[in-house]
Amino acid sequence: MTDVNKTLQRCEAVIVDLDGTMVDTMGDFAEALNRMLADLQLPAIDVQTIEPMVGKGSEHLLRAVLTHVLAQVHQASGQPVPATEIDNRYAQAWERYQHHYLAINGRFSRVYDGVEKGLAQWRAKGLKMACLTNKPLSFAEPLLRAKGLRDYFDHVFGGDSFERKKPDPLPLLKTCEALGSKPALTLMVGDSSNDAEAAHNAGCPVVLVSYGYNHGQPIRQVAAAGYVDALSELQA
Ligand SMILES: O=C(O)COP(=O)(O)O
């Protein structure tokens, strides 16, 4: 038996990340962000630029995107970006982004191969399961439903469900509490250093997928109990 499977064998619960782990949502991010930028009369941004910005929640993403596009606009005019400009535009950017994201949620994204098989396998073994994402809960719930994944989980928590987001350990500890499982017996399955750091600090073992978004860094540089190319490889 492989090391990752031995790790899962010892566990009573699994916490699964969403973006980059279960669903490739980069197309949804790009579509919603570009519709928002068009409303703000700002230039469009490409997927390659967005990808390393994803994983730390929507506020971080919007601020990173605004910083990037406003730098471009001001560079063209030869002026520096005024320090207050991002703050001044943030409220409108968030309102427009939320509107567009909810309108297109799931239409430009796809479930990775092996996800349903993996989740079904873990459920069949009687593992308790939660989805824990940094995405707002109002985005995560309808996405999981649209992709037929919601019913695998006892609980779904978003980036706004608790006081702090991953990489803080708090959301993992709260999720363990909701599942009624000890952190040391709860496996975190994610795609980024964000998930790994949160897991290490919460005392949860962690397995990472090789195909997600890791802030532009190679995933195997992130310490973990193991790495898988598909959730279906991880067998209880
Ligand atoms: O930052 C996001 O919205 C994505 O978050 P996730 O990888 O924790 O699902």
Ligand SMILES: [Mg+2]
């Ligand atoms: Mg992720």
